[in-house]
Amino acid sequence: MIEVNQLTKVFELTKKQRKELATKDTKAIAVDGISFVCKPGRIFSLLGPNGAGKTTTLRILATIFQPSQGTVSICGINTLEQPHLAKRKIGFLTGSTGLYARLTPNELIKYFADLYGVSASDFEKRKAYLYTLLNMHDFQDKRIGKLSTGMKQKVSICRTMIHDPEVVIFDEPTSGLDVITAKNIIQLIQDCKDQGKTVIFSSHIMSEVDLLCDDLAIIHKGKIVYAGEMNAFRAEMQAQNLTAEFIRIIESSTK
Amino acid sequence: MIFNIFKKELIDTLRDKRSVRMMVIIPLLVFPVMLNLILFSTKKIEENQAEKTMHIGLIKDKSNFLTSKLKQLSNNKEKQLLFYKDSLQLINALNAKKIQVALVLESTFEKKLKTFQPARIHLISNDTELGFSDRMNNDLLQIEEQLKKERFQQLKINETTLQPLDIKATNIASSKEMIGKLAGGFLPYIFITFGFMGCMYPAIDLFTGEKERGTLETLLTAPVARWRLLVGKLLVIVVAGLISASCGFLGLFFEIEVFGFTGEPEIATLIHSILSLKFIFSLYLLLIPLIVFIAGLLVPIAIYAKSFKEAQSMIAPLNFVIIIPVMIGFLPGIEYNFATASIPIINIVLATKELIAGTLTIGLMAWSFFVMLSFAALAVLFSYKRFDKENAIL
Numbered sequence: 001m002i003e004v005n006q007l008t009k010v011f012e013l014t015k016k017q018r019k020e021l022a023t024k025d026t027k028a029i030a031v032d033g034i035s036f037v038c039k040p041g042r043i044f045s046l047l048g049p050n051g052a053g054k055t056t057t058l059r060i061l062a063t064i065f066q067p068s069q070g071t072v073s074i075c076g077i078n079t080l081e082q083p084h085l086a087k088r089k090i091g092f093l094t095g096s097t098g099l100y101a102r103l104t105p106n107e108l109i110k111y112f113a114d115l116y117g118v119s120a121s122d123f124e125k126r127k128a129y130l131y132t133l134l135n136m137h138d139f140q141d142k143r144i145g146k147l148s149t150g151m152k153q154k155v156s157i158c159r160t161m162i163h164d165p166e167v168v169i170f171d172e173p174t175s176g177l178d179v180i181t182a183k184n185i186i187q188l189i190q191d192c193k194d195q196g197k198t199v200i201f202s203s204h205i206m207s208e209v210d211l212l213c214d215d216l217a218i219i220h221k222g223k224i225v226y227a228g229e230m231n232a233f234r235a236e237m238q239a240q241n242l243t244a245e246f247i248r249i250i251e252s253s254t255k
Numbered sequence: 256m257i258f259n260i261f262k263k264e265l266i267d268t269l270r271d272k273r274s275v276r277m278m279v280i281i282p283l284l285v286f287p288v289m290l291n292l293i294l295f296s297t298k299k300i301e302e303n304q305a306e307k308t309m310h311i312g313l314i315k316d317k318s319n320f321l322t323s324k325l326k327q328l329s330n331n332k333e334k335q336l337l338f339y340k341d342s343l344q345l346i347n348a349l350n351a352k353k354i355q356v357a358l359v360l361e362s363t364f365e366k367k368l369k370t371f372q373p374a375r376i377h378l379i380s381n382d383t384e385l386g387f388s389d390r391m392n393n394d395l396l397q398i399e400e401q402l403k404k405e406r407f408q409q410l411k412i413n414e415t416t417l418q419p420l421d422i423k424a425t426n427i428a429s430s431k432e433m434i435g436k437l438a439g440g441f442l443p444y445i446f447i448t449f450g451f452m453g454c455m456y457p458a459i460d461l462f463t464g465e466k467e468r469g470t471l472e473t474l475l476t477a478p479v480a481r482w483r484l485l486v487g488k489l490l491v492i493v494v495a496g497l498i499s500a501s502c503g504f505l506g507l508f509f510e511i512e513v514f515g516f517t518g519e520p521e522i523a524t525l526i527h528s529i530l531s532l533k534f535i536f537s538l539y540l541l542l543i544p545l546i547v548f549i550a551g552l553l554v555p556i557a558i559y560a561k562s563f564k565e566a567q568s569m570i571a572p573l574n575f576v577i578i579i580p581v582m583i584g585f586l587p588g589i590e591y592n593f594a595t596a597s598i599p600i601i602n603i604v605l606a607t608k609e610l611i612a613g614t615l616t617i618g619l620m621a622w623s624f625f626v627m628l629s630f631a632a633l634a635v636l637f638s639y640k641r642f643d644k645e646n647a648i649l
Contacts, residue, residue, distance in 0.1 A: 011645075064475045065645050087478035098469030100263075102270035107263070114259045115477035143270075159473070 001198055002038040002061060002167055007031055007070035009056050009222075030056040032222035033070065038200045038215070040166070043193050045213035045230075046202040049250060053222040054202035055094075058171045061200065062092045075166050075198075088116060091165035093156060093185075095175030101145030105136060105155045108144065109162055116163035123162070130158045134184075150181045157188055168192045170201035174208065186212065206242040218249055225253035256479060260487025264461055268491055274456040278495050282449045282502035286510045294514075304386035309334050311391065312345045312354035320365050321358060321376070324398045334394075349379060355387035356380045371406060431529060435612025442538070442611070443545075443604045444581050445507065446500040450546045451577060453499020454492050454553055455570055461488045462557035462642075463566040485642045489550055489635065496546040497539075529611055537610055541620070544627035545603050549577065551634020555641040580604070596623045599630045 009031040011017075018024065031053045038044035048054045059065045061072055063083045072079045074086040100108055113123045131137055134154040139147055144155060160168065170189060174182035189212055192199045203209055209216060209230075216233060218226040226233070226249050239245040268274050313322060315338040322336060337354055339345050345357040359377040361367075367374040376395060380388040407414055426433075465471040474484065511526060552573060560566035577600065584604025589595060591605035602623040609615035 059472075062476045064472060084478040084480070087476060090476065092473070092476040094469075094472065098465075098473070100267055100470055101468070102267050103263070107266070111259065111263045112477065115256070115474075115479050117478070 001040055001073075001075055002044075002200060003071075003073040004037070004057075004061070005035050005071045005073075007034050007057065007060060007072060008068050009053075009060060009065060010068040029222050031060070031067075034217075034219065034222070034224045035070075036217050036224065036227055038167075038198050040198045041193060041196045042214040043189060043199045043201065043212050045209045045216040046200060046219060047204065047206075047209060047216055047246060048202070048219035049204060052219045054219055055171055057219065058092075058169050058200070058202055062090055062169055063087055088163065089166045091160040091163070091168045092171070093160040093169070093173055094171040095173050095177060099144045099152055099155055099159070101143065103144055104141050105144060105147075105158070106140045108155060109158055112159050113162050118163050122164075126162055126164060127158075130161055134158055149178065150184070153177065153181045153184065157184070161188075165197070167198045167200075170199070172202055172204075174203070174205065206246055210242050218246065220250050220253050223253075225249055257483050257487045257490070260479070260484060261490045264488050264491040265494065268457045268460065268495060271456070271460055274460060274495065277456050278453045278499045279502050282453070282499050283506045283509075285503070286506040287514065290510050291514060300385065304390070305333075309356065309387055309390055310354040311336050312348050312357035313338055314341060314345065314359060315339065320368070321360060321398075324401070325394065328394055328397055345379065349381055352381075352384070355384050356391045358391075368402070371410070429613075432612040432614065434526075434529070435608050435610070435614070442504075443542070443584070443607045445503045446542050447545065447549070447577060447581055447600070447603075449503035450496040450500040450542070451549055451574060453502075454496035454546065454550050457492045457495040458550065458553040458557045459560070459563055459566040459570070461491065462554060463560045463563055467562060481643055482639055485554070485635075485639055489547075489554060489638065492550040492553065493543075493546050496550060497543070500542065500546070534610065537615070537620070538607065541603050541606055541610070541624060541627070544624065544631045545600065547631035548599065548627060548634050551631055551638050552577075554638035558638070558641045584608075591619060593619070593622065597626055599627055602626055 008029070011028045011030055013021065013023070013026055013028055018026070021028070034053075034057065036044070046054050046057060056065065060067050061074070061079070063079050063086055066080065072086075075089045077086045077089065079086040103111070109127060110123070113126075118126065131140065134157060136151075136154055136158060139151050144152060147155070168189075170185070173185045173189070177185065186208065189199055189201060193212075193214075201212070213230050215229055216227070217224050228236075233245075234242075237245045239248045311325070311334060313336055325334065325336060337348070339348060342359055345354070345359065348354045349357055357379040359379065361375045361377075364374045364376075378388065378391060378395070380391070382388055406412075428436075462471075465474065475481075508530075511523060553570060556569050556573065557566050560569055580598065580600035581604055583589060584601045589601070589605065591602075591609050595605055596602045596619045606615060606620055606623045609619075
């Protein structure tokens with residue numbers, strides 16, 4: 001379960017950042033008082049155009065960033081009060097996740113298992129399960145830098161799931177991937193739901209959202225402009241298709 | 256946990272060819288290659304110069320005395336006398352590189368010699384042709400010695416009567432002290448230069464590189480305190496710096512031992528006597544906080560930079576900032592005392608000089624160590640502050 005309450009994130013802009021963004025403002029509000037709940041066994045989708053605040057929100061959930069205001073609770077654990085305990089419950093995967101090219105999958109997976117405090121016996125069981133599931137045995141000892149994109153994505157998935165997280169966060173997980181690799185990710189998200197995990201993913205690809213999600217929230221300029229169940233979203237839709245409805249909601253929120 | 260991070264980062268760093276090249280290969284090879292190249296080329300130039308026939312230009316009919324003296328000295332293979340009408344022709348011949356040196360005697364040369372006055376010889380050369388004017392000077396000095404002896408005999412003077420003082424100089428400083436004071440600064444120079452070089456690439460790779468490759472974000476989602484991540488990475492940078500500096504020493508040692516760079520066996524024996532286990536231990540004791548300090552300075556830059564290229568361009572000026580105090584430590588007259596022992600880097604250079612000379616006092620060494628350790632701690636703390644900033648790490 002993820003509970004987000006009145007979450008706000010304000011970034012202090014350095015001189016360099018102000019120059020890069022061509023602004024005189026010393027602060028940038030990335031997320032502005034958003035609240036939502038993601039339930040176990042359901043897939044929650046955070047939708048929004050580029051720069052809407054999706055990644056910042058997910059990074060706060062993953063405790064990479066601290067909120068300026070508001071609270072986040074992961075499986076009942078307040079991320080501000082017990083960040084490390086909360087982190088143990090989370091698996092985090094992004095489409096742009098880099099891997100250590102000079103390590104082998106075996107070395108990388110063991111390293112992250114150690115970081116997550118996975119016991120030796122649990123590690124062996126999880127590793128055997130994931131390697132079989134993802135068909136990773138053939139390239140487990142090859143340097144990651146030598147692997148194909150699809151193989152690398154499998155390593156990323158394995159790294160995300162090695163500690164058997166209760167909550168899985170996907171930040172634009174299929175961005176930049178070919179259709180076959182993207183299909184594996186979609187399958188993983190579906191599997192996570194079937195296993196009763198809490199799943200949140202951000203995307204701007206409506207077909208993925210339509211296929212996967214049970215609940216959704218549309219975020220624009222740091223604020224939630226729509227929140228509800230996917231079925232209700234489909235039923236209340238005023239535009240001809242999901243993409244058009246998504247654009248309509250974004251545009252009407254800016255008026 | 257820190258050990259796990261350290262182990263993984265060390266494996267990752269040791270598999271990076273660029274880091275290994277800068278950390279091990281270049282420091283190991285730079286001294287043997289550079290010094291042997293210098294030795295080889297110097298020897299070759301000297302040999303060439305010695306074998307080359309020196310063409311000496313003289314003015315015809317005005318140099319009979321000198322001609323006969325030069326012929327008495329000369330080996331015809333090494334010298335050839337060429338005669339010209341006047342000074343102008345001599346200069347033209349020099350410019351046309353037909354001759355390497357020209358000798359012009361003043362008009363009253365022989366008269367002055369006979370009347371026991373100094374007689375002038377004008378030695379003209381083009382010194383871009385290395386070594387010839389020195390060779391000529393040596394020949395002229397030999398001739399002068401002969402003439403002096405002849406004058407003493409003619410004037411019936413005992414040579415010693417013209418030597419009113421018999422100065423005997425005794426340097427009570429041991430050879431160790433002399434080496435320490437004169438060349439002792441060279442060791443920390445090697446250490447700092449190679450230490451810096453060894454730290455640089457791992458620092459950039461472990462921070463800027465991780466940012467660029469997108470691995471830092473993943474790492475930060477793991478339930479590990481940021482200070483542990485920082486310490487794990489910092490330790491790898493320090494180890495890389497120490498490996499690099501040690502390889503620099505090894506390269507120099509190899510050069511001395513195998514190629515006999517010092518030439519003199521006495522100096523080699525002296526160097527062996529300096530290189531005791533106690534010396535090496537004390538040296539590393541002084542230098543480890545220095546490398547931690549360097550690593551602590553590099554990390555915030557590497558965290559701040561957004562790309563490998565940006566990090567490199569930002570770090571390059573830091574190299575000069577660090578080398579300047581090393582140069583100050585080289586300067587004559589800079590003594591190792593409480594004041595200089597309080598200035599980071601300079602204190603290490605001066606302490607190393609004293610260490611080699613065998614005159615290092617425990618009190619000042621402890622103070623230098625404490626100062627350097629404090630600065631290293633401050634640099635690490637500053638690194639931590641940067642690493643803890645959200646907008647700096649992603």
